[in-house]
Amino acid sequence: MAKEMKRILITGAVGQIGSELTMEMRKRYGAENVIATGRKTKPSKELEESGPFHFINVNDTESVEEIIKKYNIDSIVHMAAILSAVGEKNPQLCWDVNMNGTINILELGLKYDMARVIVPSSIAVFGKGIPLDNTPQETVLKPTTMYGVTKVCGELICDYYVQKFGLDVRGLRYPGIISHMTLPGGGTTDYAVEIYYEAVDKGKYTCFVREDTRLPMMYMPDAIEGTIQLAEADFSKLIHHSDFNHAAMSFSAGELAESIKKVMPDFEVSYEPDYRQDIADSWPNSIDDTPAREEWGWKPQWNLDAMTEDMLKNLKIRKEKGTLYPKED
């Protein structure tokens, strides 16, 4: 039986997924039991005021350990990472944060006999030689980005800690995640979020990948639900641990624009591919997540058009309030 998660530390809590995961976990586990941490970006007012928040550096073990002791932490959700596009601009930083940060978290997980350590992975683990459609869970993993390299190594090191030390580590391969609360930072799939913001803000968008670029994607509510479901799954039923393919939908940039045009017929889109096109081209068109469905009951709820309606509705409300983009200070 897996141990219960009671006092949870979230790294990368100011990021796109971390911020919403923190708010949802605070609802489910109690605000005072979910300790949000970030490296340097200021948290939103909501995040800061809804429960404990601290600045830490995952590469500085002491700063993490201090929080573990202070709050008697028994579980860690390790969201802090450098994503694909920033990783290609600064591969050494990407290796340093993603690999050394992860091993520090795993070691602290062992030292403090943690109930659970969650370390997300990504579709970036895939690269050369894969079947592009419905890419299976088990296939060759030869990524061409530093981010992908760190995610493959991350999955392997997490599984090593499960097998060698019996630490309960779990993780899923996130597709591109689309959300309207916190902007993503430095990923290749960021266009699928930016397009909605720019549609609402300016009625037009210049997309940095080609119209026919098709990638696996997911709406944030599904990503949050899936992450918590995996964290709460019965350990004895898990055959995989740190590398679950996690799917919801798959669409091309052109189909995404068409979906927006159904709600905003005057929306205009143009395509100017940049260095991120190569990264997108190295990833699957869609992934098969049968093991996630079989081992912990994963079932997505959102499709493209339902997501588009919800995204545009929420962003339009924010535009009216003058809070579409976060204020720089």
Ligand code: AKB
């Ligand atoms: C990225 O684009 O780098 C991320 C990811 C797919 O992991 N969104």
